Amino acid sequence: FRSLASGCVWPLGLHGDEAAIGIINNPTNKVIGITLNIPLFRPRATRLSRWLLWSIESERVWSVEDTIYPVLQVIMESLNSATRDGVAGRRFIPTELRGDQAWFRYIFKHKAYWVRNDICFRCEATARPTTLNYTMNDCHGGWETTMRSTAEFIRDQLSEPYCPLIDLLFFSVSMCKHCTLHILNLGLLAVANGSVLGMLLQMQIFGAVDVSSSDPAAWKTALNNAFDDFTRWRKRHRVSCSQKRFKFRMLVRDEYGFCLNAKGYNARVIAEWLLFELCHIQSNPPPGMVPDDRADLCEIAMRAVCRYFGLTERAFRFLSPAESAAIETAGQTFLDAYRRLNIISIRTSRLSWVMIPKWHAFSHVLFEYVRTLRVNPRMCHTYCDEDQMAVLKGWAKRAPTKKNLGRHNGIMRLARVRMKTLRWRLPGIKR
Numbered sequence: 001f002r003s004l005a006s007g008c009v010w011p012l013g014l015h016g017d018e019a020a021i022g023i024i025n026n027p028t029n030k031v032i033g034i035t036l037n038i039p040l041f042r043p044r045a046t047r048l049s050r051w052l053l054w055s056i057e058s059e060r061v062w063s064v065e066d067t068i069y070p071v072l073q074v075i076m077e078s079l080n081s082a083t084r085d086g087v088a089g090r091r092f093i094p095t096e097l098r099g100d101q102a103w104f105r106y107i108f109k110h111k112a113y114w115v116r117n118d119i120c121f122r123c124e125a126t127a128r129p130t131t132l133n134y135t136m137n138d139c140h141g142g143w144e145t146t147m148r149s150t151a152e153f154i155r156d157q158l159s160e161p162y163c164p165l166i167d168l169l170f171f172s173v174s175m176c177k178h179c180t181l182h183i184l185n186l187g188l189l190a191v192a193n194g195s196v197l198g199m200l201l202q203m204q205i206f207g208a209v210d211v212s213s214s215d216p217a218a219w220k221t222a223l224n225n226a227f228d229d230f231t232r233w234r235k236r237h238r239v240s241c242s243q244k245r246f247k248f249r250m251l252v253r254d255e256y257g258f259c260l261n262a263k264g265y266n267a268r269v270i271a272e273w274l275l276f277e278l279c280h281i282q283s284n285p286p287p288g289m290v291p292d293d294r295a296d297l298c299e300i301a302m303r304a305v306c307r308y309f310g311l312t313e314r315a316f317r318f319l320s321p322a323e324s325a326a327i328e329t330a331g332q333t334f335l336d337a338y339r340r341l342n343i344i345s346i347r348t349s350r351l352s353w354v355m356i357p358k359w360h361a362f363s364h365v366l367f368e369y370v371r372t373l374r375v376n377p378r379m380c381h382t383y384c385d386e387d388q389m390a391v392l393k394g395w396a397k398r399a400p401t402k403k404n405l406g407r408h409n410g411i412m413r414l415a416r417v418r419m420k421t422l423r424w425r426l427p428g429i430k431r
Contacts, residue, residue, distance in 0.1 A: 012079065013037045013096035014165075015050075015385040016103050018058060021396045030058040031407075032068075033392045034075070035385060039096055048422050050388035052415035056408060057396075064106060065161055072107065073164040083169045094168050097175045098382055100182040101361070107165070110157040114357040121157050122173065122368075123147050125360055134360035135339060137367075143360075144367060148173065178365050181381040185264035187358035189271055189305065192338065194251055195345075195352035196274045196298050197226065198258035203290045205281060216248035223247065233273050241269045257351025264383065268309055275302040294344060301337035304330050312378040319374040327377075331366045335359060 016034045033055040043049055054071050061067045082092040097104075105113060110121040117127045124146035125134035132143050148156065153173040154166060165171065202211045206225040210218045223246040234241055243266040253259045262270060278299040281289065308330040315323050341353040369377045392411070399410025 007091060009091045009093055011039050011095040012082075012092050013039050013098055014075070014079075014094060015098035015382065015388075016107065017099055017382075017385065017389050018103070018106075019389045019393050021057075021393055031392060031396045031411075032056050032058055032061070033389055034071070035388050037385070039379070046384050046387060047391060047418075050384060051419060051422070052388070052392065052411070055392060055396075055411050055415075064109070068107065069161065069164055076164045076167055080167075080169050093170060095175060096177050096380070097165065098177055098179065098380075098385055100179055100382075104176055108158060108163050110153075111159075112157060119357045120360060120364075121148070121153065122176075122364060134357065134363075135355060137335075137360075137363045150174075174368070177380040178361055178368075178377075179380065179382045180362075180365060180377050181264045181383055181386065183358045183361045183365065184305075185267045185381075187356060188334075188338065188362060189267045190261060191256060191259050191352075191354055191356065192301060192305065193262070193267060193270050193274060194256070194258035194260035195341070196278070196302060197246070197251060197260055197270075198352055199292055199294060199298060200274075200277060200281075201226070203281070203292050203295075204288055205277065205286060208288075214252075219248045219251075223251070229277075230270070230273050233276060234269070239269055239272075241266055243270065256354045256356075259354070264386075271302055271309075272306055275299065275306050278302060294341060297337055297341055297344075301334055301341065304333035304337060308334060312376055315376050315378070317376050317379050319370065319376055321374070324370050324374045328366050328370045331362065331370070335363060335366075 014034065014036060016032070018030050018032045020028075020030050034053045035050045036053050037050050041049055053075060056067065079092070079094050083094070086092070101114065104110070104121070108121070112118045112121040119125060119127055119134055120143070123143045124132055125143035126132050127134060132146065134143060136142050137144060150171065150173045154162070158166070168175075200206065201209050201219070201222050206222045206229065209222040213219070227246045230243070230246075233239075243262060246260075250261045251258060260267070260270065278295060281295070282299065308327060311323065311327045311330060315327070319327065338353060338359065339355070342355045345351070345353045365377045365380075369375045369380065395411045395414045396407050399407035399414070401407055
């Protein structure tokens with residue numbers, strides 16, 4: 001497109017999400033926000049890189065077709081105008097649609113869904129016991145050979161009325177970016193961290209605990225000891241983290257078994273600490289430790305995922321062949337160890353290392369971004385966008401409520417103030 005436009009072209013990204021406002025007298029009320037960003041514009045003041053286009057309280061949405069689609073239609077027409085005609089002599093082109101899987105499902109209404117047999121809108125992966133099973137990414141003729149083109153995505157997955165975003169100039173289904181924050185940090189890593197911590201508790205590493213008890217009081221002392229050890233490790237290595245004390249309900253969930261709830265960055269820090277603990281008990285087994293045959297495989301899994309984080313955090317946006325191979329090897333090693341631990345858990349009737357569809361989504365990240373495009377998947381996570389959603393929640397709390405428009409006018413007024421602030425600070429901003 002740059003060669004066709006014969007000039008500078010700026011890529012654009014569009015992010016959408018829904019977040020709970022957190023009002024005491026209405027705890028279930030949520031707010032939807034759609035923000036714009038320039039992927040290559042990354043100032044140190046991160047909040048100046050996201051600009052709110054529109055927001056509405058979820059309880060005021062009549063339906064996605066009647067409320068959301070008209071807004072997306074206007075956004076689509078504006079972006080097409082910026083692509084076709086440019087703004088102030090500059091051309092723009094949308095290259096990224098960001099958000100979690102729930103947001104893509106909400107606006108596109110695609111048929112594939114993670115609670116169905118057909119779980120993926122990007123390929124024909126299924127939960128059925130066939131060669132296209134989503135946990136089999138290393139077999140001949142697997143789901144990697146069934147990647148959908150844009151035309152196949154619209155024909156097979158969408159139904160009328162269509163989302164207006166498919167009318168974007170140069171629209172492609174590959175513009176829907178898999179967010180590694182939701183897939184890895186808040187998904188697979190939550191299960192992995194919870195399963196490893198649960199195994200260490202069962203091995204009596206942090207003190208005696210009755211593992212057969214579902215009473216939180218029986219686990220309290222051991223969990224407190226684990227958190228104290230985690231705090232000492234953080235201070236020794238000077239790692240900042242906002243993680244609160246481990247609680248039984250944070251660690252054990254009815255549907256997943258062991259699954260440690262934590263914020264995205266906190267999950268990454270906890271993974272490093274758990275790897276340290278696994279290495280420590282291998283070299284210096286504490287007295288009274290109950291051996292577990294899964295410890296070696298857990299160490300392989302945690303070492304691989306920590307290496308994946310380290311490689312992606314040090315790499316630039318575009319990867320060299322060596323960097324791409326190293327990141328893919330680390331990610332694939334983690335997925336293979338995760339799958340093997342899942343099989344062991346099933347055979348031994350342990351509710352840990354539960355296989356979830358995000359395992360398949362992370363396989364897409366390695367296949368599409370790392371191997372095929374050689375793009376750093378860290379550039380596709382939504383940390384900055386989620387921070388903007390936190391700002392939006394604060395605006396929603398402060399905005400006055402109108403009878404017909406709710407908090408919309410107040411939120412958009414604050415958004416315009418943010419845009420004026422950016423225009424004032426842009427000449428001297430540190431990039």
